[in-house]
Amino acid sequence: MKLEGTNTLPAPIETVWKTINDPEALRRCTPGLDELKEFEPDRYEATLRIGIAAVKGTYKGTLAITDKQAPSHCKLVLQGSGNSGFVRGEGVIDLEPQGDVTLVKWAGDLQVGGLIAGVGQRMLMGVGKMLIGQFFKCLEQQLGQGV
């Protein structure tokens, strides 16, 4: 499934770039991200715990940040699996300075398979959007406080 959107973050582009490349900020703002360990430069091992209501799953996987063009562009490659399914995806993030704030354009293609995809199809995209929304809201709050 393809997801895309734009968000405006209340900080200059250099600050936003630093934040989205900061494992600690990512860990705090990614819903359900329990652990994020850098095992080589720009490659992370992650443990995600995602769930709505009684449907909870733990996923282990890797996240790689590639094609870095500081401070405006990077690509994320993600794969993980857990006992209720697997997830594979790629996303592209572009930052555009707009005075004191930064426009974030993001687009991704996510494949979810296994049990969770078979049963949860109806809600996958909506839940995906909701989680990404939570991520940006958290970044917004963090950057808002920093200014």
Add this chain to the structure above:
Amino acid sequence: MKPAAFEYHAPDTVEDAVALLEAHGDQAKILAGGQSLVPLMNMRLARPAVIIDINRIHALDYLTPDGDVLRIGALCRQRCVERSAVVEARCPLLSAAIRLIGHVQIRNRGTVVGSLAHADPAAEATAVFAVLGGTITAVGPDGTRTIPADEYFVSYLTTSLDPRELITEARFPVLPPGAGWSWREIARRHGDFALTGVGVVLTARAGTVKNARIGLTGVGPTPARAARAERVLVGRAPSGALWDEAAEAVRAEIDPDDDIHASAEYRRHVAGVLARRALAEAYARTMEAV
């Protein structure tokens, strides 16, 4: 398919059920009809550590008209509501929508309150509850509270209920005298969750729409009210053109998602078509009522 191991409790009273919820919090799930929870457990998508089966709390098995509301207890089966003459007479929208939940075997076990607790935004009961402006009665460690429909649904399968609260009752307001109503939905196969469903309650007097309520399933993370379309209708003279205008307003204010069953664009289109048909049907029923 078998569920992961869990601890099982079957209390006889609401007090005992709430004590168990207080002890186990979000590790516990309430089992009533089990038509959503049990399949999720059998597929091991849900692995609750504790199941609290409320089927022995006979005090929760009731369907009682009380003034302008229908009080539906947490153990009242969907089939019982569907076949009730009182519901048919005073809240036919609810009867009509419930008839389209799954299959008869599912409705024999499934409960109306369970459907509201599960809060699947494609479920008929959630949209009827939202469109009528019902209330939830929940009992928790801190006592009893009521939650109005517009504060109840939060997101997919998520409500403002505390994990330590048990819903004992849902109240559905009956239709106002002379009101017309309609429930329309489209599913790919009989018994499937509808791609989208539309419920309408409409009152008209002296050639103008006095009040209109439109609720939808399957077009977002919660059952939706089409508030803008409702405002388009009030005070205007009923006509095919007005229904078209309201249907366009419905399309403009919903934000459905794609899935394997239908694209967002198709869902949006269908929601408008169903809204138009439902409005026309509801208005025709106001004429019959006179």
